[in-house]
Amino acid sequence: MSAALALAGGAVQADQADRSQPLVIEANKPGTVDMLKQVVVFNGNVLVTQGTMRIKAERMELREVGEGHRTATALGVPGTQATFRQKREGLDEYIEGTADRIDYDSRSDLLKLTGNAHVRRLRGSSVADEITGELITYDNRAELFSVAGNNASGGRVRAVLTPPPPAASGASR
Template sequence: MRFLSLESMARPSLLAVALLCAPAWAERGDRNRPLAFAADSARVDEVRQLNVLSGNVEITKGSILIRADRVEIRQTPEGYQSAVATGAPNKRAYFRQKRQGSDEYLEGEAERLEYDSRSDTVRLVNQAVMRRFRGSTLADEVAGNTITFDNTTEVFQVLGGASSAAPAGRVRGVLTPRDAPASEPGAPGGGIGQ
């Protein structure tokens, strides 16, 4: 697996633009960082405005890290971008990013991760888990079938269902007050399985 910079691709504009739109809660400096990716294959379709990275995909851009089996990136004629990252069988897609102005990180896992720049939302679909870390300590964790995060309002919604990451298809979570010490997963009150 070899990392390529976007500058080494012949026509990288669509891929670069799609991942430049870092969420509002994200580290602002990520927007200006170079994007690098590694995959077993890459396909660029300029006519359909579609880029497909397949096989052991890893994308980095500043503090952003995405790992998936496949990532499809599209652009509408109006200039809006969307990206869908899917995991391999029995392995979820993963993302991690630093939050602006703090030592906090958000990370998420799901069978499918979706980003839509028009609505500025991120959706984690099937076996969805989202975590917030303060440094290396787990502070918050939610799990369900689908987690939707609206970057404009900084509001998230968790829905249960048959493909929930929480037991019995329910929604589960642990939310730590901002001024309270975060707990370790598995500690009393910590972790989704509690």
């Protein structure tokens, strides 16, 4: 079963200023930076930041794929999933997600969360919308989330969408 939706309340585009910020990778264990193969691998409580974007994982593999683009794979471990969080453009809102595996491709601007995936949109610190499934794909360009279930568990997916906050009460009737 597969479903696709744009989160309620309009566009979910990530903060565009993040792309021009430095990419910082930190970890508790030694890592490798292979300049020839253009591959970075870090293990042990890895934290990746770029502007407002944060990815936490047990293992992170980052590859340069040409023309300034990168692919990244963040892996959790049993009991601790990989996490993603990023501010929405021009709003006091964040998109955050958890999954066993998170893959990102900057060329297609696609984020895939696989394995007990969960994505939330926060307004300030309050949860506004939630999506759960086996696979959640976030297409930032199309401003679209797609969610698919696990066929072994019946393929169920779930979305909880809240109405937008009321408009400012300055209009007269």
